[in-house]
């Protein structure tokens with residue numbers, strides 16, 4: 001991927017490989033702008049993220065790598081932040097980074113993308129679950145705290161699909177994203193999951209294109225070998241919809257690059 005802004009490190013406790021290994025893979029696959037956006041610390045679900053004390057080390061490690069590889073690749077620094085009311089922390093929101101990805105991984109405290117809690121999908125009307133999820137995405141956009149929307153339709157991860165038309169469920173969220181001037185990430189992690197497609201789906205990406213919402217790309221790599229996987233697939237997906245350029249961020253400033 002020419003731009004790849006969503007990648008993790010071992011600090012989140014569920015990824016493997018060194019920062020150098022991720023970058024090597026990115027260089028091999030001709031990435032021009034490669035960003036780390038590891039799970040930001042939070043006082044909820046601390047098991048799957050770095051601690052507040054580790055923020056400094058994370059930022060230093062990435063900035064040192066940026067300097068080390070500056071003649072080969074542009075390294076960017078970010079965080080993937082959970083949009084979870086009452087648990088977002090100023091130390092993260094005000095961190096000196098290139099960008100923040102806002103992601104929804106919890107509906108009313110339920111970690112719906114964690115296989116451990118998959119049983120919950122059977123306990124509620126599936127359309128209601130989907131609507132709650134996209135209402136939370138809409139709230140996140142309205143909060144204007146983030147630069148990028150992470151994996152916008154993550155709720156499809158285990159392929160529990162709604163009966164209602166998805167474009168109707170997601171419409172208000174997309175309009176809010178446009179209004180908040182956010183960038184939509186095309187994230188390939190879905191290809192590695194039961195749903196076997198990118199986030200967002202073709203339908204939602206077409207809607208985003210109609211609304212003139214800019215895009216960026218993310219491997220969402222949790223191991224070096226996942227960097228740039230499915231690159232060709234997502235570039236084709238974006239081009240088929242009509243996109244010709246994508247975004248990266250430097251110090252929260254948006255820059256466009258053709259792909």
Ligand SMILES: [Zn+2]
Nearest residue numbers: 008014039222
């Ligand atoms: Zn993760």
Ligand SMILES: [Zn+2]
Nearest residue numbers: 080103150151
């Ligand atoms: Zn995520």
